[in-house]
Structures are given as C-alpha cells and as structure tokens.
Amino acid sequence: MKLYAHPFSSYCQKALIALYENDTPFEFKLLEDEASMAELAALWPLKRFPVLEDDGRTIFEATSIIEHLAVHHPGPVRLIPEDPAAAVEVRMMDRVFDNYISSPQQKVVFNAIRPEADRDPYGVAEAKQMLEATYAWLDERLAGREWATDHGFSLADCAAAPALFYADWTYPIDTRFKTLKAYRARLLARPSMARAVNEARPYRTYFPLGAPDRD
Numbered sequence: 279m280k281l282y283a284h285p286f287s288s289y290c291q292k293a294l295i296a297l298y299e300n301d302t303p304f305e306f307k308l309l310e311d312e313a314s315m316a317e318l319a320a321l322w323p324l325k326r327f328p329v330l331e332d333d334g335r336t337i338f339e340a341t342s343i344i345e346h347l348a349v350h351h352p353g354p355v356r357l358i359p360e361d362p363a364a365a366v367e368v369r370m371m372d373r374v375f376d377n378y379i380s381s382p383q384q385k386v387v388f389n390a391i392r393p394e395a396d397r398d399p400y401g402v403a404e405a406k407q408m409l410e411a412t413y414a415w416l417d418e419r420l421a422g423r424e425w426a427t428d429h430g431f432s433l434a435d436c437a438a439a440p441a442l443f444y445a446d447w448t449y450p451i452d453t454r455f456k457t458l459k460a461y462r463a464r465l466l467a468r469p470s471m472a473r474a475v476n477e478a479r480p481y482r483t484y485f486p487l488g489a490p491d492r493d
Contacts, residue, residue, distance in 0.1 A: 298470035300353025371434035
C-alpha cells in the first residue's frame with residue numbers, strides 16, 4: 279500500500295493513526311514537491327489528501343481509508359466495531375470531530391493565511407462559536423469514558439486526536455472543560471498519535487497562528 283500524505287496535515291494524521299494502531303505495513307509517499315503532487319493528481323485530480331493506493335484501488339478521504347483498512351487489512355485493534363449499533367455511534371462521533379471541530383478550526387487557520395483584504399472576521403467568529411459549543415457538548419458527552427465511545431479506541435478517536443490537537447492550538451479549550459482536556463491528553467499519549475505528532479514536529483513553522491510551545 280502507498281499513502282500519499284503530509285505529516286503536518288490533520289486528516290493525514292487521522293489515517294496514519296489507524297495504520298500505526300495495527301502496525302499495518304505501507305509506503306509513505308511524502309507530498310512535498312511538484313513531482314509528488316503530480317503523482318497524487320494522477321490518482322485523484324482534486325489533489326486533496328490523504329489518498330491510499332492499495333492493489334489497484336484508490337481510496338480518498340481519511341474516514342474512507344480507515345473503513346477500507348478495517349475491511350481489507352484488519353488487525354487486533356478494531357477501529358470499526360462489529361456490532362452494527364456500536365458502529366453507528368462510532369461513525370457519528372467521527373463526523374462530530376470532522377465537521378464540528380476540524381472544519382471550524384481549519385476555517386480560522388485558512389483565514390489567517392489569506393491576504394488581509396480577503397479575510398472574514400465574521401466567519402472566524404462563527405467558527406470559534408462552533409468550537410466553543412462543541413467543546414461544551416463533548417465535555418458532557420465524554421464524562422466517564424476513556425475514549426469517544428464505550429466501544430474502545432476506534433475510528434472516532436482517530437478523528438478526535440488530530441482535530442483536538444490543532445483545535446486547542448487555534449482556539450484553546452477552556453480549563454472548565456476538564457473532561458475534554460483530559461481526553462485530549464489521553465489521545466496525545468496514545469503511541470499511534472504520539473508518533474504522528476513527533477513526525478510532524480519539523481513542520482510546526484507552517485502553522486500560521488504560531489505553534490504554541492507545548493504538546
């Protein structure tokens with residue numbers, strides 16, 4: 279298998295966590311220059327990443343990659359529960375972290391990259407409100423849980439780890455959300471996420487808001 283990705287990308291980290299959890303062998307195709315991006319474009323013209331190439335199949339979107347791994351390369355860590363009802367909750371929480379943590383977080387970051395004249399302060403304020411509301415909801419939802427659901431480390435946690443990692447850099451999680459902060463700390467201590475974070479350290483200067491001196 280080949281994974282076309284960049285280590286500083288949150289969605290690439292999401293896929294990498296799944297691969298690392300089960301020690302799944304793959305070739306990392308670092309997207310760092312025109313040649314590697316051209317290779318990616320030949321597989322997926324939109325050139326969004328990560329993209330997984332496996333035995334003639336091209337899988338894009340991190341969630342779909344993890345679903346593919348669960349079907350074709352299962353390991354001891356079942357990231358998608360066998361029980362259909364449990365799998366529904368895991369997939370639901372995956373969407374929460376992607377849509378209500380990662381998406382608003384990235385909106386704030388992308389706004390910072392734009393020229394001053396093209397920035398959207400209203401959109402940034404909306405994104406921060408979304409993050410604040412989702413932080414509060416998660417703080418209640420995760421009470422008494424080790425991971426995102428009661429079904430063990432899963433797809434949802436693969437989504438949560440990079441989402442909360444960068445979200446707390448962008449719009450810090452308030453100290454009153456003790457449950458959520460503790461969950462983020464557990465995710466960062468997980469060996470698969472710790473490896474992804476360490477691999478991304480050389481690229482921290484890319485963070486337009488200034489990477490904090492922590493984590």
